[in-house]
Amino acid sequence: MKLLTEIDNMVATGKLVASADDQAVIDIVKAVIKSSASVSFYLTRAQAEAIKEWLWTPERTRRAGLRLISEEETERIRAELGVEVANFRFSPIECDCGHTYDAFDFIQQGIREHGLDAVTSVFSLKNSTLLQVNPKFVPICPADNQNLLARSNGGITYESPDYGGCSCCAEVLFNES
Numbered sequence: 001m002k003l004l005t006e007i008d009n010m011v012a013t014g015k016l017v018a019s020a021d022d023q024a025v026i027d028i029v030k031a032v033i034k035s036s037a038s039v040s041f042y043l044t045r046a047q048a049e050a051i052k053e054w055l056w057t058p059e060r061t062r063r064a065g066l067r068l069i070s071e072e073e074t075e076r077i078r079a080e081l082g083v084e085v086a087n088f089r090f091s092p093i094e095c096d097c098g099h100t101y102d103a104f105d106f107i108q109q110g111i112r113e114h115g116l117d118a119v120t121s122v123f124s125l126k127n128s129t130l131l132q133v134n135p136k137f138v139p140i141c142p143a144d145n146q147n148l149l150a151r152s153n154g155g156i157t158y159e160s161p162d163y164g165g166c167s168c169c170a171e172v173l174f175n176e177s
Contacts, residue, residue, distance in 0.1 A: 022044070022046065022047055022050070025041075025043065025047050026047055026050050026051060026054075029041055029043070029047070029051050029131065029133065030051065030054065032133045032134070033051075033055065033133050033134075033167045035134070036134060037133070037134060038132075038133065038134045038135055038136050039132075039133045039134070040130060040131070040132050040133070040135075041130070041131045041132075041133065041164070042125075042128045042129070042130055042131075043128060043129055043130075043131055043164055044127070044128060044129075045127075045128070045129055048129045048131055048164040051131065051164070051167075052159060052164070052165075055167060056159070064091050064157045065091040065092065065157070066089050066090070066091045066157050066158075066159070067089060067090070067091070067092075068087065068088070068089050069085075069088050069089070069090055069102070069103045073102060073103055073104055074086070074088065076104055077103065077104055077107055080104075081104070081107055081108055081111060081116075082116060082120070083107055083111075083116075083119055083120055083123060084120075084123060084124075085103070085107070085123060085160060085162075085163075086160060086161065086162060087160050087161050088103055088158065088159075088160040088163070089158060089159050089160065089165075090102065090103040090106065090156070090157070090158045091152070091156055091157040091158065093139060093148045093151050093152045093156065094151065095141040095143065095144065095146055095148060095151065096144075096146060096151075097141060097143050097144040097146065098143075099141055099142070099143035099144070101139050101141055101142075101148055101156075103158065105139075105141075105142050106139065106156065106158065107119060108142070109139065109140060109142075122163060123160075123162050123163055124162075125162070129162065129163060129164040130163060130164050131164030131165060131166075131167070132164075132165070132166045132167070133166075133167050134155070134167070135155065135166055137155065137156070137166075139152060139156055
């Protein structure tokens with residue numbers, strides 16, 4: 001009964017709660033990735049892995065500029081921001097000012113916008129993972145406050161084993177020509 005009360009309260013806020021078999025969920029997520037809709041999914045780890053395996057082909061990974069962050073950046077995120085990340089992949093953005101907006105900047109901006117508890121909670125989910133599709137996040141250069149959205153092919157991309165991550169820019173990722 002407690003679970004139904006929690007679901008009822010969540011739906012009352014205008015949020016959708018859905019239940020389906022794995023393949024139906026995967027098909028829904030794939031359709032949203034190919035659209036311009038902005039949706040956040042809380043998936044099982046197996047569902048998230050199936051989506052990432054389908055999405056992150058070598059060609060799409062290259063096109064998005066998605067790459068594993070260095071051990072030094074991982075340590076800096078832990079030491080300076082208090083967030084544990086492992087095997088985090090991110091698509092950095094070069095600002096006109098010469099600064100590279102990297103995973104550290106992204107997580108720092110996330111903390112400013114949502115709070116440390118929200119950010120650390122995403123990375124410490126035990127049974128699920130958050131996958132954000134076509135998010136409305138706007139990366140801001142910390143060096144000169146410049147909006148980097150236009151320099152990022154419409155958005156940034158990131159993921160890790162503990163974080164379903166973000167899929168954006170379907171027109172860039174799925175344009176095979």
